[in-house]
Amino acid sequence: MRPTLEWAVPLALGRIRHLLIDLDGVLYRGNTALPGAQEFIAFLRRKGIPFRLVTNNSSRTPEQAVQKLAGIGIEAQAGEIFSSALATGIYLREHVDGTETAQVVGEAGLRQAVEKSGLRLVEEGGDWVVVGLDRKATYEMLARAALALEGGARFVGSNPDSSFPTERGLVPGAGALLAALVTTTGREPTVIGKPHPLLLELAMKDCGGTLNDTAMLGDRLDTDIAAAERIGMKSILILTGVSTRSDLEKTSTPPDLVVENLQQLMDAWARA
Numbered sequence: 001m002r003p004t005l006e007w008a009v010p011l012a013l014g015r016i017r018h019l020l021i022d023l024d025g026v027l028y029r030g031n032t033a034l035p036g037a038q039e040f041i042a043f044l045r046r047k048g049i050p051f052r053l054v055t056n057n058s059s060r061t062p063e064q065a066v067q068k069l070a071g072i073g074i075e076a077q078a079g080e081i082f083s084s085a086l087a088t089g090i091y092l093r094e095h096v097d098g099t100e101t102a103q104v105v106g107e108a109g110l111r112q113a114v115e116k117s118g119l120r121l122v123e124e125g126g127d128w129v130v131v132g133l134d135r136k137a138t139y140e141m142l143a144r145a146a147l148a149l150e151g152g153a154r155f156v157g158s159n160p161d162s163s164f165p166t167e168r169g170l171v172p173g174a175g176a177l178l179a180a181l182v183t184t185t186g187r188e189p190t191v192i193g194k195p196h197p198l199l200l201e202l203a204m205k206d207c208g209g210t211l212n213d214t215a216m217l218g219d220r221l222d223t224d225i226a227a228a229e230r231i232g233m234k235s236i237l238i239l240t241g242v243s244t245r246s247d248l249e250k251t252s253t254p255p256d257l258v259v260e261n262l263q264q265l266m267d268a269w270a271r272a
């Protein structure tokens, strides 16, 4: 069925009791809050809708993410941040025995999450190689990671983003670093972030939701909406980021609802 605001409001919005919210393109763009971002968070709190701010970016710790949001006027708590780093940590906790070691190509958010999962961080060798965005990665780090993988280390990527948007333009993302290691070793990583569904599944559980009462709000058909579709989660596309109306015509993963912006979503939800 073609998604329209009018069709979806009575069917979907009234039933949503938990919300997963993508950050870039939804609440902010770069270092600027999008219109209605603060109001939307306040609206969810008034309505008693628990939410998680779900991001593929593994570089920040929850505390650092809270600071970034506060800096642009959006108030959130560390427990409301759910990054691919956190999800990677939860995945690892379920797969490690407490004596294993890991090499991390990644920044503070990922390193903290891997350590909290019970893995001891090492610079060389190791039972696991865990890779995320690392803006200080060097050839030597990739060489050591490749050697560990060739020695049989297990291989995990926080997210597959090929690029990372900056003021200068697009620069290599976590997926680009993963690709270097895949090319070198022929090994394929387990990848946690969108469009793989594990990040959303774990965020939903953390939020206390189920597939019947949780929706994903995001700006990208190929990641946010595709990941939701894979696990049968309701999805809302917002047109303030990457995907456009013309992308909607071509997509094989249509969202349940499309909104122009946060104000329109709040108005519709208030009426539902």
Ligand SMILES: [Mg+2]
Residues within 6 Å of the ligand: 022, 023, 024, 025, 026, 218, 219, 220, 241
């Ligand atoms: Mg986004």
